[in-house]
Amino acid sequence: MAPIENHRAGKTPRTTAASPVEDNTTKGAERELPVTGLGEETTPEPVAELDGLFVTFRRGGQAVPALRGVDLQIARREILGLVGESGSGKSVLGLALLGLLPVDPSPAVTGRALVCGLDMVRATADERRRLRAQHLGAVFQDPMTSLNPTMRVGRQVAEAAGTESEAIRLLDAVGVPDARRRVDAYPHELSGGLRQRVMIAMAVAGEPSLVVADEPTTALDVTVQAQILELLRHLCDTTSCSFLLITHDLGVAAQVADRVAVLYGGRLAEVGRATDVLESPAHPYSVGLLKSRLTLSARRVGPLPTLPGEPPDPRALPEGCPFGPRCDHHDDACDMALPPLIAAGRHPGVAACIHLGSVATTAELPESWAPAVKSGDAAPMAVRLLGIEKDFVIRHAWRTKDRLHALRGIDLTVAQGESLALVGESGCGKSTLLRVVAGLLEPTGGTVELGHGARPQMVFQDAGASLTPWLKVGELVGDRLRAEGLGRADRAAKVREALALVGLPAEVADAKAAQLSGGQRQRVALARATIVPPEVLLCDEPTSALDVSLAATVLNLLGRIRRQLGMAMIFVTHDLGAARVVADRIAVMYLGRIVEIGPAEQIVTSHTHPYTKALLGAVPAVGVARSPLRGEPASPLHPPSGCPFHPRCPIALESCSSVDVPLVPLGACSVACVRASASAPRPKEVTVASVT
Amino acid sequence: MATAEPYLPPSVGTLRTRVVFKVRRRRRSSAAIGDRVAIGLLVAITMMAFATPLLAPYKPNLIAGDAFARPSMHFLLGTDEVGRDILSRVLFGLRTSWFASLEVIASGVTIGGGIGLVAGTAGGWIDDVLMRITDIFLALPGPILAIAVVAALGPSLQHTLIAVAIVWWPFYSRIVRGEVKALAARPHVEAARLAGAGRVRLALRHLLPGAIPATVVTASLDVGNLVLTLAILSFLGLGAPSPAPELGAMVARGLNYLLQEWWVPIMPGLAVMFLAFVANLAGDGIRDLLGMA
Numbered sequence: 013m014a015p016i017e018n019h020r021a022g023k024t025p026r027t028t029a030a031s032p033v034e035d036n037t038t039k040g041a042e043r044e045l046p047v048t049g050l051g052e053e054t055t056p057e058p059v060a061e062l063d064g065l066f067v068t069f070r071r072g073g074q075a076v077p078a079l080r081g082v083d084l085q086i087a088r089r090e091i092l093g094l095v096g097e098s099g100s101g102k103s104v105l106g107l108a109l110l111g112l113l114p115v116d117p118s119p120a121v122t123g124r125a126l127v128c129g130l131d132m133v134r135a136t137a138d139e140r141r142r143l144r145a146q147h148l149g150a151v152f153q154d155p156m157t158s159l160n161p162t163m164r165v166g167r168q169v170a171e172a173a174g175t176e177s178e179a180i181r182l183l184d185a186v187g188v189p190d191a192r193r194r195v196d197a198y199p200h201e202l203s204g205g206l207r208q209r210v211m212i213a214m215a216v217a218g219e220p221s222l223v224v225a226d227e228p229t230t231a232l233d234v235t236v237q238a239q240i241l242e243l244l245r246h247l248c249d250t251t252s253c254s255f256l257l258i259t260h261d262l263g264v265a266a267q268v269a270d271r272v273a274v275l276y277g278g279r280l281a282e283v284g285r286a287t288d289v290l291e292s293p294a295h296p297y298s299v300g301l302l303k304s305r306l307t308l309s310a311r312r313v314g315p316l317p318t319l320p321g322e323p324p325d326p327r328a329l330p331e332g333c334p335f336g337p338r339c340d341h342h343d344d345a346c347d348m349a350l351p352p353l354i355a356a357g358r359h360p361g362v363a364a365c366i367h368l369g370s371v372a373t374t375a376e377l378p379e380s381w382a383p384a385v386k387s388g389d390a391a392p393m394a395v396r397l398l399g400i401e402k403d404f405v406i407r408h409a410w411r412t413k414d415r416l417h418a419l420r421g422i423d424l425t426v427a428q429g430e431s432l433a434l435v436g437e438s439g440c441g442k443s444t445l446l447r448v449v450a451g452l453l454e455p456t457g458g459t460v461e462l463g464h465g466a467r468p469q470m471v472f473q474d475a476g477a478s479l480t481p482w483l484k485v486g487e488l489v490g491d492r493l494r495a496e497g498l499g500r501a502d503r504a505a506k507v508r509e510a511l512a513l514v515g516l517p518a519e520v521a522d523a524k525a526a527q528l529s530g531g532q533r534q535r536v537a538l539a540r541a542t543i544v545p546p547e548v549l550l551c552d553e554p555t556s557a558l559d560v561s562l563a564a565t566v567l568n569l570l571g572r573i574r575r576q577l578g579m580a581m582i583f584v585t586h587d588l589g590a591a592r593v594v595a596d597r598i599a600v601m602y603l604g605r606i607v608e609i610g611p612a613e614q615i616v617t618s619h620t621h622p623y624t625k626a627l628l629g630a631v632p633a634v635g636v637a638r639s640p641l642r643g644e645p646a647s648p649l650h651p652p653s654g655c656p657f658h659p660r661c662p663i664a665l666e667s668c669s670s671v672d673v674p675l676v677p678l679g680a681c682s683v684a685c686v687r688a689s690a691s692a693p694r695p696k697e698v699t700v701a702s703v704t
Numbered sequence: 705m706a707t708a709e710p711y712l713p714p715s716v717g718t719l720r721t722r723v724v725f726k727v728r729r730r731r732r733s734s735a736a737i738g739d740r741v742a743i744g745l746l747v748a749i750t751m752m753a754f755a756t757p758l759l760a761p762y763k764p765n766l767i768a769g770d771a772f773a774r775p776s777m778h779f780l781l782g783t784d785e786v787g788r789d790i791l792s793r794v795l796f797g798l799r800t801s802w803f804a805s806l807e808v809i810a811s812g813v814t815i816g817g818g819i820g821l822v823a824g825t826a827g828g829w830i831d832d833v834l835m836r837i838t839d840i841f842l843a844l845p846g847p848i849l850a851i852a853v854v855a856a857l858g859p860s861l862q863h864t865l866i867a868v869a870i871v872w873w874p875f876y877s878r879i880v881r882g883e884v885k886a887l888a889a890r891p892h893v894e895a896a897r898l899a900g901a902g903r904v905r906l907a908l909r910h911l912l913p914g915a916i917p918a919t920v921v922t923a924s925l926d927v928g929n930l931v932l933t934l935a936i937l938s939f940l941g942l943g944a945p946s947p948a949p950e951l952g953a954m955v956a957r958g959l960n961y962l963l964q965e966w967w968v969p970i971m972p973g974l975a976v977m978f979l980a981f982v983a984n985l986a987g988d989g990i991r992d993l994l995g996m997a
Contacts, residue, residue: 450898470898478895482913491899540899 058085059221059254060109064123065133067104067113076326078104078119080278083353086222091248091255093265093286095301096275097323097559098530102258105275106224108132109256110150111140128221149215149223149253153230155207159199165210166195173217182213187243203644205236212243219251226258233437234586235641238630241268260560262301263632266290271361274298277324277334280353284361294356294363296371297335304564306589308616308631315568316593319561322531333365341367391427394463394547394580395449398423401457402444402604406649416648418444419455420604423675426548428463431574431581433595433612435588435627437645441604442584446470446550449582465547471570473553475537479525485511486521489540496544510543511536513576514569531562538569545577552584567594588631592616600624603648603656610681620678620688623657655685663687739989746986749979753799760792764949768792772965782967784958790967794975797951800944801979804865805930809923811869816876817919823877824884825907835881838874846871846933850942861944864937872930879922883915917994924990928983935976951976 067079078101086092096102107113108125111132125132128147132140152158160168169179176195183191186209199207208228215223225244229237245268248255259265265272265286272289274281274297282295293299300319310316321338330336332347339346345366356363365371402419418441426432434442447453449460450470462468469492472478479488489510490503498506508518514535525533534554541549551570555563571594574581583594591598592612599609600623608621619625626641643660646652652659658668668686675684752759762768766788773783781790816838823834850867857863887893888911896910937943938952946953951972958969 452894452898467900468898470895472891472895474891477891480892480896480910483909487909488899491896491901494905495900537895540895 057088059088059128060086060256061126062105062109062123063126065105065108065125066122067101067108067119068121069114069119070117071327074327077278077329078326079108080329080350081123082275082278082280084273084280084283086254086256087271088221089248089252089254090270091244091257091268093269093272094256094258094275095260095262095265095272096258097260097561099323099326100275101278101326102260102275103226106150106226106256106258109222110148110224111135111144112150146218147221149217149220151208151211151215151223151225151228153227155204155211155231156199158211159207161199164196164198165202166197169195169210169213169217172214178217179213182217183210186210186213186216186247187239188213204232205239205644208232208236208240209243212240212247216247216251216253220253222254222256224256224258227260228257229264230260233644234588234630235437235626236644237264238267238632238641241632244268261632262290262298262305262560263307267632274301277329278326279334279350280362280364281335282356282361282363283353284356284359284363288356288359288361292358294358294361294368294371295335295365296339296341296367298363299371300338301560304561306564306567306587306593308589308592308628310589310593312593312613315571316564318564318568320565322529322562323559335365341365341371343367391429392463393425393461394428394430394465395424395426395468395582396461397425397445397449397458398461399458400424400445400448400455400460402441402448402453403456414649417604417651418648419448420651422458422604422606424599424606424609426580426582428547428580429574429578430597431583431595433583433585433591433598434601435585435591435598436601437586437627439603439645439648440601441648442601443552445601446552446582446584449548450550463547466544467546468548468550469541469546470550470552471534471537471541471554474557475533475554476525476530478537479533479540481525483524484521485523485525485528485536488525489521489536489543491540492544506543507539510539513542513573514539530558531565534558534562534566535569538566538573542573542577542579545579548580548582549574550582550584553586554583555590556585556587563590570594588616588627600627603645603651605656605684606675606682607657607684608681609675610679614680618679620681620683621657621685622661622663622687626660739992742982742985742989743993745982749798749802749982752795753802756795756799760789760795762789762792764788764793764796765947766792772961772968775967781971782965784954784968785961785965790954790971793949793954794951794972796949797954797972798975798979800861800949801931801934801951801976804861804934805927805983808865808869808872808930808934809927812872812876812926813919813923815869816873816878817880817915819873820877820880820882821884821907821912821915824881824888825903825911827885827888831881834877838877841871842874844871847937847940847942850937851940854942859942859945861948861950864934864942868930868933868937875926876919876922880915880919883918884911887911887914921987921991921994925984925987927987928980931976931980931983 062082062084065079065082066077069076069078082105094102094105104113108121109127109132113119113121121133123133127143130139130143132143135143159165166176166179169182170176173179173182180191180195183194188194188206188209194202194206199210202210212228215225228244229240232240241264244255244257247253257265257269262272269286271284272286273283274289274295276297281297282289282293289298290302293302303317304319306316319338324330324334324337330347332349333339333351336342336346351364351366353362353364354368357368400419400422404416404418406414406416408414422445434445436442444453448455450468479485486504486507490507493503493506504521507521511518511520516532516535516539520528520532520536525536528536554570555566558566567590570581573579581594583591585591588598595612597610598612598615599606600615600621601607602623608615608619608624615624616628619628630641641660646656646659652669654670655661655664655668655673658664661668665686671686673684673686675682676688678688767786768789769779769783769787771783771785771787773779773787775782779789779791781794784790784793819834819838823831846868849871850864853863853867893906893910896906901910935952938950939956941953941956943950943953954972955969955976958972961968
């Protein structure tokens with residue numbers, strides 16, 4: 013369901029009656045963002061209102077309902093967080109408000125989607141376009157595809173804003189540094205975070221009444237995500253815009269939204285003030301989502317609480333409560349009819365559940381893991397990396413080349429049975445390091461020593477893409493048995509065993525990857541990696557492409573299998589919450605170097621490196637004010653001299669830009685920071701003469 | 705969606721035994737009916753080509769009646785300058801053209817596909833060498849090569865086909881190499897390599913099947929092209945020698961009679977057109993059905 017007018021999100025220049033000449037002279041002054049008092053009461057009349065909205069697509073002669081009777085209001089100057097998993101209908105809701113539902117084939121729509129008094133469902137294309145131009149803005153997930161790659165960003169923003177000077181003012185307002193110069197850049201010359209800021213500048217141009225932001229931070233790094241969320245909150249507070257923030261992550265919504273609406277199976281499950289829903293959720297689905305969220309305080313000693321099952325298939329929704337098949341409180345009454353939204357009881361909001369009173373808020377925790385496998389100095393090593401360097405040569409036209417320094421002197425030892433998490437932002441080299449260990453990349457320098465077991469296996473980020481699409485699962489999983497010289501029947505038996513271990517029935521062996529759901533594909537990938545247990549299992553962000561409710565399940569599965577088969581594990585993630593849960597030790601990487609490494613709990617609670625602190629600070633959490641790290645990582649083409657982190661570091665000293673910092677032991681951890689030993693155990697950012 | 709999850713609560717235990725897979729749906733539009741008709745016609749032509757000896761009313765070289773008989777119930781497309789039945793000769797000519805085209809395509813796909821697969825899988829200098837060889841063959845002028853081959857080996861259909869096949873495979877080599885290269889960058893190939901798949905297995909099981917759709921589509925769109933090329937060569941006298949029923953040669957010999965006995969050159973000409981047209985339609989149809997539009 014790609015939005016049709018995607019690269020401009022339905023915007024036309026907002027030059028209404030004024031002539032272009034007048035525009036140039038007056039607009040800039042007129043469009044000063046009004047600084048309105050925060051204490052002001054919000055207007056009672058909502059900006060947007062959904063009234064019994066049904067949207068049903070037809071695919072292959074089958075009705076596929078996306079929304080099934082949604083009533084929702086967005087008040088003036090609020091951020092409404094719309095939370096739901098893939099297939100819940102959240103994006104369709106956003107498109108309906110924008111009047112951008114697909115046209116060919118168009119879905120059957122009943123009910124109303126009012127924006128500023130106009131029904132975006134019934135209005136003519138012309139009316140909708142005019143309303144979009146005046147009152148709506150949109151931000152989509154991938155700014156690279158939403159921006160026109162052939163146009164300078166300044167012109168694109170000016171198209172929405174009216175004038176060049178207004179464009180510069182907007183880019184300034186959304187925090188694009190050096191906006192006057194950046195207007196001449198093409199989208200590909202900007203980083204992901206800056207591109208998203210440009211999109212936001214276009215969306216808020218002319219102060220629309222409502223901005224629909226559909227997963228605006230999903231493609232961004234955690235630290236940049238925190239910046240963008242802060243920007244949305246700031247824009248909402250200082251302008252008259254309302255925001256609909258569509259996200260799959262309750263934590264993201266929690267961080268900035270005033271109210272939260274939880275969508276499940278095309279119906280609202282719960283609506284309420286953000287703090288209420290997050291602190292005392294009423295609907296079992298909200299409860300489950302919150303329980304299975306990976307927070308920095310999640311339990312580490314045993315499996316995480318999970319939501320069983322998978323999100324419903326929109327083609328085969330249950331007649332009663334859509335959440336019924338996954339719910340602990342499910343009984344026959346739930347299947348009789350769709351539950352209406354009723355007063356939640358626990359908070360002033362509403363929830364759609366007939367057992368609201370009896371929903372348990374505290375999970376009974378699953379049993380603990382078996383005692384951890386021996387680790388530390390005593391255990392023999394599974395992987396030892398010495399001084400690993402990896403450069404990529406980037407060739408340009410006319411035979412000039414650049415060297416991209418992906419890894420710069422990595423020393424690392426992983427003991428047998430130990431689990432290590434590599435954490436860092438994109439471009440820090442964590443995936444490259446994983447590929448070097450896997451033997452998929454030759455290091456430019458240094459040595460990789462492996463133990464004597466089977467060679468490392470890997471679980472990829474996109475499990476679907478890692479399975480050859482035209483081969484059956486049985487053949488894929490059995491691939492590694494060919495070397496063992498087993499007969500066909502023996503192989504089939506082994507494949508069944510491996511599938512059973514990851515919780516898949518034997519029939520899956522005859523399916524192809526495209527016929528499986530995301531969770532099933534990830535299990536197949538895991539079965540393939542573990543059919544002959546490797547000494548080291550490498551995981552490249554295996555949960556980042558999965559729905560929130562499935563991620564915990566997959567992490568539990570990894571934890572169980574790793575312990576059962578006695579494998580060591582190297583787990584790459586950008587999410588410290590996940591790292592803390594799966595790993596015994598955490599290594600934090602920045603621009604090709606390990607900047608801090610130590611026991612997981614220590615890294616989370618008593619870290620020393622300012623970058624670790626920044627990463628932890630960016631993890632979205634309920635009701636915690638954030639002070640996100642400024643800027644984005646430097647390019648690995650030209651890593652900064654000295655400490656790679658010094659240009660962003662809040663506590664950098666003059667010497668940080670020139671002196672190379674080695675990793676030095678500090679308590680249980682090792683840290684590469686000159687300030688670490690000086691102000692141990694934990695530097696406060698009280699000071700400092702910064703070097704800018 | 706019910707999956708056999710070991711963690712399902714007891715309330716949905718009944719669903720455990722059932723695995724519901726997502727069914728991927730092929731896009732079907734009204735245009736697909738036209739595609740099917742075209743592909744049906746193609747199949748019909750192929751079957752006709754096999755059954756030509758049974759369908760043709762006369763032997764192709766038999767003098768069945770008077771010279772220059774007009775099309776009639778007796779001779780549906782008339783007779784030629786020596787009294788042979790044009791319908792029978794056209795049917796045999798279609799058969800020859802059709803099989804010859806398929807032969808050249810098959811050899812092109814086999815040779816080109818093999819070279820492309822090796823080049824795309826191996827990469828490095830092997831890729832470079834194979835692709836430069838391909839470039840050399842691409843630079844050969846087809847008709848002139850055909851004339852040279854025929855001049856050297858004597859006129860015969862087989863010699864013409866060899867000449868055409870020599871210039872025809874490089875296309876397929878490029879297409880297969882391109883597809884394989886693109887596929888090789890996809891994660892599933894890296895995953896297969898990590899799972900210990902050898903070079904041969906990687907090439908044949910994890911790469912080649914992915915290149916098949918693009919190759920089939922190209923080949924099916926190419927058949928019409930080839931029918932015309934072979935007809936032109938035959939028209940220029942680069943086919944089987946005289947009495948053989950070849951469409952191009954029949955047009956060439958009949959040209960003298962175009963004004964009075966028009967059916968002698970026109971009927972085989974129309975047959976060429978029809979064959980190329982159906983081949984192109986069916987090629988489009990196959991492309992649509994494979995979803996590669």
